[in-house]
Every structure is written in C-alpha cells, then in structure tokens.
Amino acid sequence: MNKKLCLGAFMRPISLHTAWWRHPNAAPQANFDFPIIKDLVRKLEDACFDAVFLADHLAVMNMPTNALKRSGTITSFEPLTLLSALAACTTNIGLIATGTTSYEEPYLTARRFASLDHLSSGRAGWNIVTTVNTEAAYNFGLESARLHAERYERAGEFFKVVTGLWDGWADDALLMDKESGIFFDPEKIKPLNHKGKYFSVKGPLNIARPVQGWPVIALAGASDAARQMAAESADLVFGNARTIETARSFYKDVKTRAIAAGRNPDHLKILPANQVYVAATREEAYRKKQVMDDLVxxxxxxxxxxxxxxxxxxxxxxxxxxxxxxxxxxxxxxxxxxxxxxxxxxxxxxxxxxxxxGSGIGEMIGTPSEVADQMEEWLLTEACDGFMMVFHSAPDGYDDFTSMVVPELQRRGLFRTRYEGGTLRDTIGLPRPDSRVD
Incomplete structure (x- = not known):
C-alpha cells in the first residue's frame, strides 16, 4: 500500500467547537496568544502534519448578543500576519491562510502570499474564499454580499490575475551580477496588462516569483460552482462530509471534474474536516465528547x-x-x-x-486503533486523501491526537514519520507550476 494520509490542522479559530474555551484545561485566550499558538504549531510540526490552516472573518460574527458573548471567536489575529510570525519559528510545516476574492484586490493578494512564500522558504498556501457574510460587506462599503454567481465569476478572474502576476517573473530573473552591475534581466519580468470585467491590473509584481512557483491553492465549498472551480484550480479541497457515503460522492464528483478539466486527479487532494475524540477506551472517548457538548x-x-x-x-x-x-x-x-x-x-x-x-463537522470517536481504522477506510475507499483536523479543545485535543492517533497511523504506514523535501508542494506531493516567462 502506497497511499498515505495528508493531514492539515484547522487553527483559526483554535477549535470550531462552540465551548472549546470553557474546557477545564483550556487556555481561553489561545486565539490571540502568540506563545500558545506557537507551541501548538510546533507540536503539530513534531507530529509531521502537512500544514496548519487559518480561516478568516472580515467582520464580527452576525449572531444574537446572547450567543455572541459566549463565542471565543470575537478576537483573533489577521492570518497572514500570524503566519509570517510562525514562519520564523517553524521549519517544515505548511502555512495556509484564507484570502477573500470578494473584498481584496488581486495585486495585494499576490504580493502578500508571494511574500509569505519567500519568508517561509516555500511553505505558503492560499485558501480562496468568496466571502458571503453580509456583515463583512458592510465593512467594505456595500449594502449586501454579492450574489453567489457573481462571487464565483469574480473569484475566477481574481485567480487568473493573481497567478498571472506570480508567473510574470521567470525563476532566473534576478542576476545580481556584481561584476557587470546588472541586478535583474528586464526580459525575464513581464507586465500582465490584464483588463477584465472586474479588474484592470498592469503589473508586473514587485516581488520575485514565489519559491513554489505558486503557493499551494486551497478551496472549500460544496456548491456546483465551488466544485467546478476546485476541480479546475485547487491543489487542496476542504470538505465537510459527515458520512463516508457523502464523502465518497463528493470525492468522485470533484476528481471526475478534474479529469474533465485536463488535470491529473492525484494532484488534487480532498480533505474533509474531521474532529476526533480519542482515549484508551471507547467509553472514555465518548465521555470526552459529552464533557464538551455539556459545556455549550x-x-x-x-x-x-x-x-x-x-x-x-x-x-x-x-x-x-x-x-x-x-x-x-x-x-x-x-x-x-x-x-x-x-x-x-x-x-x-x-x-x-x-x-x-458542537463543531458541526464529521466526527470520529474511539480508541487510537478504532480512529485509525476509520481514517484508513476513508482513505482506501476513496472518500478522501486525508483530513483537515479540527481539535475539540486546546491543548487537550491537540495532545490527544498527536500522542495517540498519529503514532498508530505511522505504525500502519499511513502517515509519514519525517518530512521530505523543502516546500509545502514537496510535502503534499504536488508539482511546481512553470513560469509563463522564458
């Protein structure tokens, strides 16, 4: 058996469980305490996780005050700022952040993610989102969120501009020849000159081509438009299947679309969200879940x-x-x-x-062997290529999974015991896109 799991860690917020911060062992300030976040990410890197993923919200969540005041998500760091700090204190783990196509400009997005890729020596990833939250629209001068079809049409053009800007540099554009006094070759850097329905961008980008060519591209969503865009453009697809049957259907659909788009389906990794409760016995694992749900x-x-x-x-x-x-x-x-x-x-x-x-996502509950059995079945029956792990509390949820489940997966040969290669694309097993500039 050659298939191995790809494991990402959802870390913004620290957990999707509504009551994660109320756990007796939890650090309730974890969402905005850098030393705590740094320790958690290093724990995941020691366990050889592929990447950490920071979602983002451009507004305070729109919910009744009585619910909002009980949410641990009211304050957290801007994700690219946080990942830039984490790049300096990690070595191998990938660093993926959400970047919206609804309220950003593609030039700025291209520059920020290229910067993160250089700062991390090739470990950056961009999760493309078409922000739907109306509260976010209010913060950007709009009266309502854009309609679904418009969001995805805009996102398609946004993606084309960003990747075009990254590809506007040849990999060998910087000569830095002290003897001749020539720093770069003007023939190796090309303007984009894009004029479309939503954007007009001349270019070129004022930062060298990302280490990975393109940072890893991630997408989430289950609508038809989201599936099609993922099949055509994404390296990672984040899903939310609560059953293995639903996961298999989604997996088959997106991979089939990728083939139709002329892509190698092995170059598109599908990672449904998964929250694990694990303990030495099944009864103890269920008690852990009950403790969390009773705190809501x-x-x-x-x-x-x-x-x-x-x-x-x-x-x-x-x-x-x-x-x-x-x-x-x-x-x-x-x-x-x-x-x-x-x-x-x-x-x-x-x-x-x-x-x-709770988290509202798929859950696996049991002993390390039972959880590994389920993850193995999902992987080998084409329900996923791995999982985006969501931990029910911090640090307990992180500690439980890395100390109990990861060793069992490694014992079975389902997960790596060390990193190979230097970039996130190397870790996941993805090709590096070629530049469009000779």
Missing part, C-alpha cells in the same frame, strides 16, 4: 444552526421536524448537508440545534 450554553444552539442553514430558525417549533428551507445565497453546501442530516435521522429542530452546538 443553550443560547448558542439556535444561532449556530441558523448560521449553518443560512436562515433564522428562532421562530421554528423546536419539537417538530425541520420545515422546508428555501435555498439561500449563504453557504449552499453546508445548508444541504444539515438538511440531509435532519431528514436522514428524523431530528427535530431542537435535536438538530444540539448537533450544531
């Missing part, structure tokens, strides 16, 4: 479900099944996933809200 206050339940469904559920009858939910401009894939869960298990609104109080 009732005020947080319904707003979390509203966010996942994209509609206000506060007026629904809590003890009846979920009513018909209209499709919205919010996260379409998440909405479908939660509606399917309610229908599959016959959950009332109250029961579904309780599920939403």
């Amino acid at each position: 206050h009732v005020d947080s339940n319904l707003p979390n479900l509203s966010l996942k469904l994209g509609v206000d559920v506060s007026g629904f009858d809590l003890d009846k099944p979920l009513p018909d939910i209209p499709e919205t401009e919010q996260s379409k894939g998440h909405q479908r996933e939660w509606i399917a869960l309610a229908q599959r298990e016959g959950l009332t609104v109250r029961e579904l809200a309780k599920r939403a109080a």
Whole structure:
C-alpha cells in the first residue's frame, strides 16, 4: 500500500467547537496568544502534519448578543500576519491562510502570499474564499454580499490575475551580477496588462516569483460552482462530509471534474474536516465528547444552526421536524448537508440545534486503533486523501491526537514519520507550476 494520509490542522479559530474555551484545561485566550499558538504549531510540526490552516472573518460574527458573548471567536489575529510570525519559528510545516476574492484586490493578494512564500522558504498556501457574510460587506462599503454567481465569476478572474502576476517573473530573473552591475534581466519580468470585467491590473509584481512557483491553492465549498472551480484550480479541497457515503460522492464528483478539466486527479487532494475524540477506551472517548457538548450554553444552539442553514430558525417549533428551507445565497453546501442530516435521522429542530452546538463537522470517536481504522477506510475507499483536523479543545485535543492517533497511523504506514523535501508542494506531493516567462 502506497497511499498515505495528508493531514492539515484547522487553527483559526483554535477549535470550531462552540465551548472549546470553557474546557477545564483550556487556555481561553489561545486565539490571540502568540506563545500558545506557537507551541501548538510546533507540536503539530513534531507530529509531521502537512500544514496548519487559518480561516478568516472580515467582520464580527452576525449572531444574537446572547450567543455572541459566549463565542471565543470575537478576537483573533489577521492570518497572514500570524503566519509570517510562525514562519520564523517553524521549519517544515505548511502555512495556509484564507484570502477573500470578494473584498481584496488581486495585486495585494499576490504580493502578500508571494511574500509569505519567500519568508517561509516555500511553505505558503492560499485558501480562496468568496466571502458571503453580509456583515463583512458592510465593512467594505456595500449594502449586501454579492450574489453567489457573481462571487464565483469574480473569484475566477481574481485567480487568473493573481497567478498571472506570480508567473510574470521567470525563476532566473534576478542576476545580481556584481561584476557587470546588472541586478535583474528586464526580459525575464513581464507586465500582465490584464483588463477584465472586474479588474484592470498592469503589473508586473514587485516581488520575485514565489519559491513554489505558486503557493499551494486551497478551496472549500460544496456548491456546483465551488466544485467546478476546485476541480479546475485547487491543489487542496476542504470538505465537510459527515458520512463516508457523502464523502465518497463528493470525492468522485470533484476528481471526475478534474479529469474533465485536463488535470491529473492525484494532484488534487480532498480533505474533509474531521474532529476526533480519542482515549484508551471507547467509553472514555465518548465521555470526552459529552464533557464538551455539556459545556455549550443553550443560547448558542439556535444561532449556530441558523448560521449553518443560512436562515433564522428562532421562530421554528423546536419539537417538530425541520420545515422546508428555501435555498439561500449563504453557504449552499453546508445548508444541504444539515438538511440531509435532519431528514436522514428524523431530528427535530431542537435535536438538530444540539448537533450544531458542537463543531458541526464529521466526527470520529474511539480508541487510537478504532480512529485509525476509520481514517484508513476513508482513505482506501476513496472518500478522501486525508483530513483537515479540527481539535475539540486546546491543548487537550491537540495532545490527544498527536500522542495517540498519529503514532498508530505511522505504525500502519499511513502517515509519514519525517518530512521530505523543502516546500509545502514537496510535502503534499504536488508539482511546481512553470513560469509563463522564458
């Protein structure tokens, strides 16, 4: 068996579990305490994780005050600033950050991620998002978020501009010849001269081509537009499958689209989100989950479900099944996933809200061997190429997984025991894009 898992770590926020910061051993300030974050990332690097991933929000989350005041996400670092600091105190682990195509400009995004790639010696990754949060729109002078179709059309042009700017430099453009006094070859740096529907960018970029050619490209989303863009453009695809059957369907669909787009499907890695509760016995692992879920206050339940469904559920009858939910401009894939869960298990609104109080993602619970069994099945039956791990608390969730599950995966030959190669593309097994400049 040659297949190995790709493991990323979702770290902004530190956990997606609503009550992570209330755990008895948790450091509630972990989201904005650099020494704590640095220690957690080094722990993941010691465990040979492929990368850490920092999501981003451009506004305070839109939820009722009674729920918001219980959220540990109200303050956190801007992700590229944080990853630049982490680049200086790590050596091998990849550093992936969200960058929006809805409210940024492509020149600035290209420059920032190229800078991070140089600062980290080739470990940067860009998670492309089409921001849907209306509160973010207000912070950028708009009255509402852009519609779904427009967001993805803009994102496609944005991606073309950013990668075109990276490719505007030949790898050998910098001569730095002291004897001749010539610092760079003007023939090796080309302006982009892009004029499109959303952007007009002359270029060239005023920083050398990224170490990796392009930083690793990541995308998330389950809508048709998101799947197509991922199939055509992404190196990593972040998913949110709660069952192995759903994961297999998503995996097959995106890989098939990649083949149709002329890509090698092995160069596109699909990583569903996964939260693990692990202990020496299954009973103890379930107790850990129960401890976390019992820490969630009732005020947080319904707003979390509203966010996942994209509609206000506060007026629904809590003890009846979920009513018909209209499709919205919010996260379409998440909405479908939660509606399917309610229908599959016959959950009332109250029961579904309780599920939403946790991380709202796929979970694996059991002993190290049982968790490894599940991860192995997902990998070998084409449900995933790895996982984006979400830890239920910090530091306990991080410690549990790295000390119990990782050694078992390594014993089975499913995960590396050391890093090979110098860049994130090397670690994941991805080709380096060629420059368009001779």
